[in-house]
Amino acid sequence: MPDVTLTINGQAVTAAPGTLIIEAARRHGIEIPAFCYYEGYSLQAACRMCLVEIEKNPKLQPGCTMPVAEGMVVLTESPKVVETRKAMLEFLLSNHPLDCPVCDKGGECELQDMSFRYGAGESRFTELKVHGEEQQWSPVVYYDPARCILCYRCVRVCDEGLGVTALGTQNRGVISEIIPNAGDHLVCDECGMCIDICPVGALTSGTYRYKSRPWEMNHVGTICAHCSDGCKTTLAVRDGEILRGNNRDRSGINGEFLCIKGRYAFDFVRHPERLQSPLLRVNGELQPVSWSEALSAAAAKFNEVKARGGRFGVIGATRTTNEENYFLQKFARQGLGTANIDHRRSGDVVTLLDALSGRANALATVEDLYTAKAALVIGSDLAQQHPLFAFQLRANWRHHQLTAYVVTPGPVREDLYAARAIRSEAGKELEAAASLRDDLAKSQDLVILFGDAIKGDAVRRLVEFGDSLGIPVKYLCLVDYANSRGAMDMGLLPDLGPGYQPTQTRGLNWREMLADPALDVLWVVGEDPLEETALASANAFVVVQDLFLTETAKRADVVFPSASAYEKTGTVTNSAGQVQRLKQAAKVMGVKPDLDIMGLLAKEMGLNLGIWIPDKVFEEIRRTVRGYNVALPVIATGGAAQTGAADGRIPVTVPPELIRSAGDTLFTSGTLGRYSGMLRSVMEAPGTLYKP
Amino acid sequence: MLFNEPHPLEVKVLTRRFEYPNAEPIGIDRFLATRGYEGFRKALGMTPEQIIDEVKKSNLRGRGGAGFPTGMKWSFVPRQSPKPKYIVVNADESEPGTCKDRIILENDPHRLIEGVLIAARAINASRGWIYIRGEYRYLIAVVDKAIEEAYQHGFLGENIQGSGWTFHLSTHSGAGAYECGEESALLNSLEGLRGNPRLKPPFPATSGAFQCPTVLNNVETYSAVPDIILNGGEWYSNLGTPKNGGTRLFCLSGHVNRPGVYELPMGFNLLRLINEVGGGVRGGRKLKAVIPGGSSCPVLKAEECDLPMDHESLAKIGSMLGSGGVVVMDETTDMVKAMFRIMKFYAHESCGWCIPCREGTAWLKKLLGRLDEGLGVSTDIDLANELARNMLGKTFCALGDAAAMPTISFVEKFRGEFEAKLKSAQAQAPVPGAQPLAVL
Amino acid sequence: MTFSPELEARFARMLRNYPPGRQKGALIPMLLYAQDETGAVTPELVQEVANRLSVKPVEVEEVIGFYSMLRRKPMGKYHVQVCTNISCLLTGGEELFEHACRKLGIGNREVTPDGQFSLEEVECMGACSWAPAVEVNYDFHHKMTPEKFDQLIDSLAKRQ
Structure with missing residues (x-):
């Protein structure tokens, strides 16, 4: 259907048929105020703020539900409209407590902004106000019914957006209020979306309330440090301390979405057990020492072992940046002359890329999850492990009627809307998927998401299955942490360099390193392999870079306190291969980014590995790593740049036993999760949804 | 059983089977013996178009309050839709001043069932619900029994009267919410939800009960249909005025000698209704005001009451025919108290969905209560009017208008009484000339 | 259950x-x-x-909480509902309600200590032409007067 043309405030506007007036206006720079309207959620027309004048219509009409029509003449700022808005605000403020001086929302409150804008500065209300007592619903969610304007955004985002339906409405009329699903508390994802979406201060965050005013903080948009979905989180920072996280501006690949970890689980940054000084083992005990002392001790040992042709083992991490991982493998391969470099893998990206070699457009992006006609989820509880992907698929179902199929060992939230959900025991997933063949083949296209249940040869068989459907199929290999994908892309692999280029010699994988009784040096950057496996070499000199005194750090001879993702710049790559830029938010005394530590170590050793400034290293990555020649402006402006797939065969065999997901829940996050008091408090709260 | 002595001026169509003093609801035997289900049998031999045409010809307009032409409403149901089609009866009668559906349900429940069957046939519906307000529990038993009889006699269920057509009907109890009289709120309630109104469009005709095409009418509306089919639309139309076909049940209440529910032709003169049918104002007192169609309708001053009771005549003087609830107020009536009581009702019943109705009714209730107690200040009267005007036409559903319209009319037409309350308060004020403080 | x-x-x-x-x-x-x-x-x-x-x-x-007839706390064995809406107001509903408070010794939405009676001022119950009206549980009583009210309560009290 052709676009329709209408006039808004005298300005000619074109819009697709069916577009709501409020959206058509916004796209042409005309803002129609609204409380209840929130793009992407069901329409309410409850707040009446968006009432506009439409020529030939005797009554004002809500711009949030009225679609555009050819020749329509709309006035959004006529005296009648402005007076009405003022009247609606007067009504709204009549029972509002006006406790703005102490309200968390003060300064960024939509009700304040609108009162300011429409001059509803005087109240004629002299009656007793309706008042309800504030309630704590969970460690992170508080509700103040007196402030609530009943826009139902929270109810909708929880029900429609997440499928959790933890919020409802109780009573009627002026004493209506929002209620949690478990009587006096919430049993939910604790994602806090209800708080972000609240236009006023009715829903407040347990971790932020009464801590600061919004204008006292710097708001730093960066990428969540936890899972591999790559959500943007805007951290609000005062004096180097992160006070809250949110994504109210709907920027990033996650739009309005953010889960509990992205929103609240930044508190590990200031955990009291955070390492803030280098440690050196002196007389069998780890002692705080200066940076120069620690660096020279490590460098001397590295040089000594290198000189005598000793055996190094280097283990990188899934939460360090691409720049750090790239620099680490360069350090190992060029600086130390070892091929023994690896990290703990959680998904078999390597086999997938090999199986897909030579074809374009076979890797799914986060955007694809929202636009695909059909999706097949294999072996992953997305709502727990990949909440953004779960959200995207659900949004796709809500907005575009996605047909979803699920093959998982247990019930998952996608069952609620899936066309078919199959329970399958481990190892039988492909057979279960094959039983969906006829249904899948009917779709125009398909995205397949799979976790660590599909690895090695199973990945190849999955791709063969996808090929046999005769429709375009894209794949998304799910991995665990913020830069799990980047660690592989950057070549933290014993047999593959950056961009999956095969190396001349195959080094030891991390299990082999730990099992090697003759290992001389074990260098672990941001990882804790000893939490699950013992180190066989009793005499190995162990150097660890970490935030905390992990099991591995306890065994170390030198420990460098490193900066977390929230304290540095650099780039990370999410499960879908999208690169995004970290921006430094917090400052922690005594720590350094891993890249700095490696750079200083290289310098101390007398190596020339190039400049260790993140931007410069990324320049090198763009030049040398296949698929990473991405557009810089996209990244620089906070966007997500899609990396290209390695095309061409990757002639290595991936031992399936090396692929294992940590199986985090929504409330755990490896080491970082253990040091998040907030995540722990949520798990200890009554009736919590996800027990570890 | 409930009914009042009939009046000779009545034109008995819907109430033709009622007997005074009657003892029992009219059972199926007596119903069948008095041409019961004959309209439906006739409709079985008609096409849906013919049924709808006949109803259109009758000029029957919805008896719930809005007065929408019934035949037209039925014609909006998409015949080709693959979804099942439903019939819903609004028996959530709760507009203050209105008690007409109750006597139909109580006296002649089969009439309603017959009307429903004809409507169901006209849209090829497969199921229907009679949504009865929770307070009318005893009527649910009456209607349930009639439904059971209709099933036993092959008027409901499978292969109705050998036609091959299946239609099921059951009662559904409300639980105390005026808002559920609004058709879309009723549908939400029928689905087990809070009785908030729905966005329109889509209208029930395309997406009603359980998101299927639905015809939803008031008890009295359906109950008029059997005789329309039986005697022809034109016959029914001619009983009333050109644009307002047929008869209407007027519920006369308040300060009259013979309150009661009377079936009179549309367009019957309001003063005659009060004076001749109702036996005049109680105690020989003077008439002060009349609410012509339930508490939502703007009040009429005594001198405005010489007019025909039809939609257009009432619209012309700024009021509405509404639900047929005629509330008569004599010269002793405290109009401020009456208005406060009406607003108390709307504040209690506002569903809370939209801001102007939720906050406006609560505010007005407090303000009018203060005025009534003599604790008003001089600006309160204009403020009440202005708040009502700020609600009018701006709320999500008609409840906001229903609260605003009487307020505006009471304040504007009886301003003197509001001012008198102020004066009496000022006379009692401890400091001469001081304005009493608002009571918090 | x-x-x-x-x-x-x-x-x-x-x-x-x-x-x-x-x-x-x-x-x-x-x-x-x-x-x-x-x-x-x-x-x-x-x-x-x-x-x-x-x-x-x-x-x-x-x-x-949306439907006013649903309640979280029990009312009396006989839940006495007095309408005071417009038609009843005009015919003595308010006085009847006040009388009911005195007769039962309880206020709005209260229950007598023995749990026999509870009282509620209710909105229009569809008895306008037979006002003022009282509904006890689901039984309507029309054209009520204080005297008829007393008789009603007394007979219910006897019934126990």
Whole structure:
């Protein structure tokens, strides 16, 4: 259907048929105020703020539900409209407590902004106000019914957006209020979306309330440090301390979405057990020492072992940046002359890329999850492990009627809307998927998401299955942490360099390193392999870079306190291969980014590995790593740049036993999760949804 | 059983089977013996178009309050839709001043069932619900029994009267919410939800009960249909005025000698209704005001009451025919108290969905209560009017208008009484000339 | 929770009255009928109805406060509801309500200490032409006067 043309405030506007007036206006720079309207959620027309004048219509009409029509003449700022808005605000403020001086929302409150804008500065209300007592619903969610304007955004985002339906409405009329699903508390994802979406201060965050005013903080948009979905989180920072996280501006690949970890689980940054000084083992005990002392001790040992042709083992991490991982493998391969470099893998990206070699457009992006006609989820509880992907698929179902199929060992939230959900025991997933063949083949296209249940040869068989459907199929290999994908892309692999280029010699994988009784040096950057496996070499000199005194750090001879993702710049790559830029938010005394530590170590050793400034290293990555020649402006402006797939065969065999997901829940996050008091408090709260 | 002595001026169509003093609801035997289900049998031999045409010809307009032409409403149901089609009866009668559906349900429940069957046939519906307000529990038993009889006699269920057509009907109890009289709120309630109104469009005709095409009418509306089919639309139309076909049940209440529910032709003169049918104002007192169609309708001053009771005549003087609830107020009536009581009702019943109705009714209730107690200040009267005007036409559903319209009319037409309350308060004020403080 | 055989039979019938998968339709009548037996919508009843209709308890909670006849605390054996809305107001409903308060010794939405009577000022109950009206539980009493009210209460008290 052709676009329709209408006039808004005298300005000619074109819009697709069916577009709501409020959206058509916004796209042409005309803002129609609204409380209840929130793009992407069901329409309410409850707040009446968006009432506009439409020529030939005797009554004002809500711009949030009225679609555009050819020749329509709309006035959004006529005296009648402005007076009405003022009247609606007067009504709204009549029972509002006006406790703005102490309200968390003060300064960024939509009700304040609108009162300011429409001059509803005087109240004629002299009656007793309706008042309800504030309630704590969970460690992170508080509700103040007196402030609530009943826009139902929270109810909708929880029900429609997440499928959790933890919020409802109780009573009627002026004493209506929002209620949690478990009587006096919430049993939910604790994602806090209800708080972000609240236009006023009715829903407040347990971790932020009464801590600061919004204008006292710097708001730093960066990428969540936890899972591999790559959500943007805007951290609000005062004096180097992160006070809250949110994504109210709907920027990033996650739009309005953010889960509990992205929103609240930044508190590990200031955990009291955070390492803030280098440690050196002196007389069998780890002692705080200066940076120069620690660096020279490590460098001397590295040089000594290198000189005598000793055996190094280097283990990188899934939460360090691409720049750090790239620099680490360069350090190992060029600086130390070892091929023994690896990290703990959680998904078999390597086999997938090999199986897909030579074809374009076979890797799914986060955007694809929202636009695909059909999706097949294999072996992953997305709502727990990949909440953004779960959200995207659900949004796709809500907005575009996605047909979803699920093959998982247990019930998952996608069952609620899936066309078919199959329970399958481990190892039988492909057979279960094959039983969906006829249904899948009917779709125009398909995205397949799979976790660590599909690895090695199973990945190849999955791709063969996808090929046999005769429709375009894209794949998304799910991995665990913020830069799990980047660690592989950057070549933290014993047999593959950056961009999956095969190396001349195959080094030891991390299990082999730990099992090697003759290992001389074990260098672990941001990882804790000893939490699950013992180190066989009793005499190995162990150097660890970490935030905390992990099991591995306890065994170390030198420990460098490193900066977390929230304290540095650099780039990370999410499960879908999208690169995004970290921006430094917090400052922690005594720590350094891993890249700095490696750079200083290289310098101390007398190596020339190039400049260790993140931007410069990324320049090198763009030049040398296949698929990473991405557009810089996209990244620089906070966007997500899609990396290209390695095309061409990757002639290595991936031992399936090396692929294992940590199986985090929504409330755990490896080491970082253990040091998040907030995540722990949520798990200890009554009736919590996800027990570890 | 409930009914009042009939009046000779009545034109008995819907109430033709009622007997005074009657003892029992009219059972199926007596119903069948008095041409019961004959309209439906006739409709079985008609096409849906013919049924709808006949109803259109009758000029029957919805008896719930809005007065929408019934035949037209039925014609909006998409015949080709693959979804099942439903019939819903609004028996959530709760507009203050209105008690007409109750006597139909109580006296002649089969009439309603017959009307429903004809409507169901006209849209090829497969199921229907009679949504009865929770307070009318005893009527649910009456209607349930009639439904059971209709099933036993092959008027409901499978292969109705050998036609091959299946239609099921059951009662559904409300639980105390005026808002559920609004058709879309009723549908939400029928689905087990809070009785908030729905966005329109889509209208029930395309997406009603359980998101299927639905015809939803008031008890009295359906109950008029059997005789329309039986005697022809034109016959029914001619009983009333050109644009307002047929008869209407007027519920006369308040300060009259013979309150009661009377079936009179549309367009019957309001003063005659009060004076001749109702036996005049109680105690020989003077008439002060009349609410012509339930508490939502703007009040009429005594001198405005010489007019025909039809939609257009009432619209012309700024009021509405509404639900047929005629509330008569004599010269002793405290109009401020009456208005406060009406607003108390709307504040209690506002569903809370939209801001102007939720906050406006609560505010007005407090303000009018203060005025009534003599604790008003001089600006309160204009403020009440202005708040009502700020609600009018701006709320999500008609409840906001229903609260605003009487307020505006009471304040504007009886301003003197509001001012008198102020004066009496000022006379009692401890400091001469001081304005009493608002009571918090 | 189990209810009387009659109510169980009614519930079984009710569940068939809604389209397949839409049994939630029975929620509000089910709560009201169940409340007649349990006296109030207790947390146990919320859970029971949620289970029977396969809905979340919060969906049940949502409607309780919306519908004024549903209540969380039990009322008296005889729940006396006096209408004071416009038609009743004009015919002495307000005075009747005040009289009822004195007669029963309780205020609005209160229960007598023996649990026999409770009183509520209610909105229009559809008895306008026979005002003022009182509804005791589900029984209507029309054209009430203080004298008729006293007789009614006394006869109910005797009935126990």
